[in-house]
Amino acid sequence: MKPTTAEQEFLKKHLRKNVMFRETYIEFYDHILSALEAKPGNVSFQDAVENIIKEDFGGYEGIDTIEKRYKKAVFKEIQKKYWEYVVAYFKFPQVRGTAILILLLYWVTKQPWFSFWVFIGIFFAMRMTPAILRRARNIFSGYIFTNPQTSVKDGGFKWLDYISVTLFALFITCGAVYGYSPIGWFKNVHPAVIAILLVLCALNTLAYYKVYKGEFKTSITQ
Numbered sequence: 363m364k365p366t367t368a369e370q371e372f373l374k375k376h377l378r379k380n381v382m383f384r385e386t387y388i389e390f391y392d393h394i395l396s397a398l399e400a401k402p403g404n405v406s407f408q409d410a411v412e413n414i415i416k417e418d419f420g421g422y423e424g425i426d427t428i429e430k431r432y433k434k435a436v437f438k439e440i441q442k443k444y445w446e447y448v449v450a451y452f453k454f455p456q457v458r459g460t461a462i463l464i465l466l467l468y469w470v471t472k473q474p475w476f477s478f479w480v481f482i483g484i485f486f487a488m489r490m491t492p493a494i495l496r497r498a499r500n501i502f503s504g505y506i507f508t509n510p511q512t513s514v515k516d517g518g519f520k521w522l523d524y525i526s527v528t529l530f531a532l533f534i535t536c537g538a539v540y541g542y543s544p545i546g547w548f549k550n551v552h553p554a555v556i557a558i559l560l561v562l563c564a565l566n567t568l569a570y571y572k573v574y575k576g577e578f579k580t581s582i583t584q
Contacts (some may be wrong), residue, residue, distance in 0.1 A: 372408075374391065383432070385514055393418065416583075438451075478548040492523060492570040529559060
């Protein structure tokens with residue numbers, strides 16, 4: 363059985379209603395098209411598609427299970443790459459750049475003009491950069507991707523967004539433990555602590571960008 367153009371469009375729309383992620387959609391679509399070639403021509407197209415989904419994937423519940431496993435594997439790989447990049451910043455030769463960054467940010471924290479609000483501005487600039495990159499890609503993807511499905515990788519990057527928020531929450535919590543407001547804690551804590559917090563946030567942003575660049579360096583046009 364060789365699907366017509368209209369039948370191929372029907373299959374695309376049908377899968378988009380039942381498949382969550384762009385990557386798995388493409389795999390399912392290609393697999394079903396290939397499997398249809400072995401189906402006899404006297405079977406209706408829709409029945410042939412339903413039979414393939416049932417026999418090869420275990421039905422729509424099977425498709426859901428496959429997608430959940432794929433999502434888990436992708437998230438695990440993204441997290442693994444992220445931590446590898448972070449650890450690399452503390453190993454030779456990248457540790458030299460990390461040391462320079464620490465000294466630079468420590469110097470910044472010692473300046474008379476460096477206030478709590480400057481710290482907040484720098485912190486949130488670092489915090490928002492990964493999210494801006496991801497959202498810019500999502501907006502621009504409307505011009506790259508003809509398939510409207512969400513990428514499974516987007517959820518992995520949302521997880522990375524939480525890391526800098528956790529760092530900031532740690533900063534606030536430390537202040538609360540010692541009975542300070544955020545501004546009071548900022549005034550009383552050693553500049554090195556502030557510098558370390560900014561360094562960790564900067565390394566998070568850099569590692570995020572490296573993972574992001576590697577995961578989305580190619581476009582999908584199915």
